Amino acid sequence: MSSSNPTEPVATAATGGVSTEIRYTPAEIEPRWQQRWAEQPDLYAAEPASSGKSKYYVLEMLPYPSGQLHMGHVRNYSIGDALARYMWMQGHNVLHPMGWDAFGLPAENAAIKNNMPPRQWTTSNIAAMKRQMDRIGFSYDWRNEVTTCLPDYYRWNQWFFIRMFERGLAYRKKSKVNWCPECATVLANEQVIDGRCWRHEDTIVEQRDLEQWFLRITNYAQELLDGLDKLEGWPEKVRTMQRNWIGRSEGAEVEFAVEDASSAPEDERSTRDKGTTVLPAREDATTNGKITVFTTRIDTIFGATSIQLAPEHALVKEFAAQDTKLASEVEALLDQQKKAREAGDIGEIEKHGVFTGHYAINPFNGERLPIWVANYILADYGTGAIMSVPAHDERDYEFAKKYGIEIRIVILPRRVESEKGEAAQDSLPYTDEESLLINSGEFNSLGNKEAQQKMAAFAEEKGFGKATITFRLKDWGVSRQRYWGTPIPMLYCEKDGIVPVPDDQLPVLLPDNVEITQQGGSPLSKLPGFVNATCPKCGGPARRETDTMDTFVDSSWYFYRYTSAKYDQGPFDPAAAQYWFPIDQYIGGVEHAILHLIYSRFWTKVMRDLSLIKNDEPAERLFTQGMVIKNGAKMSKSKGNVVSPDDMIGRYGADATRMYSLFAAPPDRDLDWQEDGVAGVSRFLGKVYRFVMKHAETARSVSATDTNVADATSQALLRKLHQTIGKITEDFAGRWHFNTCIAAIMELLNAYTAADAEIGSGKVPATTVKVLLENLVLLIAPFAPYLAFELWEQLGQEQNILRAPWPAFNAELAREDEIEIPVQVNGKLRAVIRVAAGADDETIREAIKADAKVQAAVVGKEIVKAIVVKGKLVNIVVKG
């Protein structure tokens, strides 16, 4: 560090250029302010509702306390911090909190690796990251810090869970669930990405049959979908992803009676391998069961030529039980699926199927349809069974071609109706919605939409079907066979069954000193002291649930807790939540578009139905920032391209580091980290520092009686200043292109330094100098808080700069009094003329005529016309 004391700079009055003897030393300035800020716990404190100010809740996604802040965090939080500071300066009451998503698997893995209890590991990581955050100078209101692994937080997870249980929103069922062998626990559907674990992208997720707790998010499927239309402040991309995930589709369920196999003629049963055809209705057929299919195209039901079941379908098991050959064939199908999944080939695998030897009856026409088992039928979508209409469905067509199943056309495009089947043969499968029915009995010649309605109504009337809506969204599996999470507050009693822990016994504390092994498998179950409990109903012995909750439960409502983090009468103070919600601006990575953001929306709706809050959605606006890239790849340990924030801060200062993260790219785009760029921003901050320090004395010396003389230089500088104020103010209102905001401040400073001599010589009045310097510092305050606080004080201001009003844009001062007008001839630039801003056409015409270059370009040619774009451009069109 320099030996000179930057707080008492030697200001040289030398003409030309900025002094070389004032040094910008962030390594000295930043720790000094950090110290001072630490002594003012209320500096960033939100005020109560009674403050009378308008509220602004700016929130960034809370981090997992890994122990190291990474550049993605720095970028995310620098965006939020700039916004929070700007909003304070705009006079709002700002809530800008931070917390820790502190439960989760890494703590357990670290415990195994370092032989350190998860709580200790987590706590020390939080301390380290908090230190880093404070070092960068983020404006968090730590009084409302939330740490999800503390009992005063997770007790409310338990409280919510019990409320949901009471309302039937939390339930237990045995089903196929996703199992990550690496995590040694179950995962929710949302945590499986392309068949792999969201945490371990190389680990194939297995299917296991387990009894689990689920939250009934599907109860809110329609509302979650509808709400997306109203979330106009959310990126379209996120809304689309959520719509896809919810996956609503309208259609109908139709029951097909299964023909009793024993009553089928012997020759049919024995010829199962010979392929299948649709058979005419048999008078004597009896049934022993039903297959319910889901279809979005009931209008094509007369074209159904087979029934296809998922290999996991219950009826397939029945059939296989009596048919060992079928059993082994189905086994082979399942095996193929499994292999394909392991090969990472999750999408379309080749279609295979087996005829079961059984038939079902099409209730619309009584036809007997062969029942097949096929690998392209998903067990967990719809009913796991379909009617196959090869003529009008891509997949069914492919399958039918392969196995020689009949293809029957039952719809035609409207325009070729007269040509009947002939023309349509060439374009199979014909799947367009706009169509007319043929070969469909009484429904012939109906339009396809009309047919869908009428046929669903017909099915309902006759009692074998109805119009239904199917969602892809499944209930949220929240049980985790791990230690470091919220204990699920449930008891199992021999006599009373499943019994929730009474509210007055909450929280169910997560015991410390648990041995954690690689195997996972509910470590809590190995603690008799935890497992053995008393049934609150009968007083008899009960067994405690030993699974813990998915950590996405923690992050589904943490932002409500921020409004009253010490509240102990409920999860949060309802009055505080009502004041602060919805969140005005939420900022985070797009990787949570489905996971966290859909769970959070669900939780909000549940809380609303519990009358805890009134808002339907958690956040008014959502912003998803881009990734931080280096050398063309996302920063990661394995790529070895990680840049440490501490290292950057040490070298260039916190202001330069965070400002670079805003300057290098617009916040929604990926950011390419280039260290030279950080150095450049640091250099710029140094210029600001030296310029302001050099002229600070002039600004400080201004007395109230001094008047402003409107000299040309001052006017030009004030004009530039107000143009900059206008630009930045506008950007904060929505566009958020902070990169160009910072560029605009750089331009402003360039204008100042170009006039350095006039400013230093007194040609620019001291009152103007004061205005110029103060506004420069105010404009930079959201981006470089250390420098802004320092210079604000150096300018003689005693008030905290965050309480200083944001500069007011003055359009009058910003207006140019002389403008440049490019003059084109046939669209090519020939000259640029300068005229007074309000100049009339005649004046402009004269100026153009007088211009030699324009003359040269038009001489000897016929002027066809001249396009004059007022105040913008002139284009002269010539011929010849």
Added chain:
RNA sequence: GCGAAAGUGGCGGAAUUGGCAGACGCACCAGACUUAGGAUCUGGCGGGGAAACUCGUGGGGGUUCAAGUCCCCCCUUUCGCACCA
């Protein structure tokens, strides 16, 4: 395969509404100062050309007085969806 976003100097990026392409910064070049410093200041910096000019925003066509921006076709990259009946 379907959908979305993007493609602009050596690099990051700017051009918000069809109106001077390349703001701002980095790198680089030249110069100044100099107790040679990775400090600071000044100037230059898309390609071609001595210049006048001319070419130029992934490629090809089009609309227009005027296109990075609008329309059509194609290529590349990233992201999302992907047997959802």
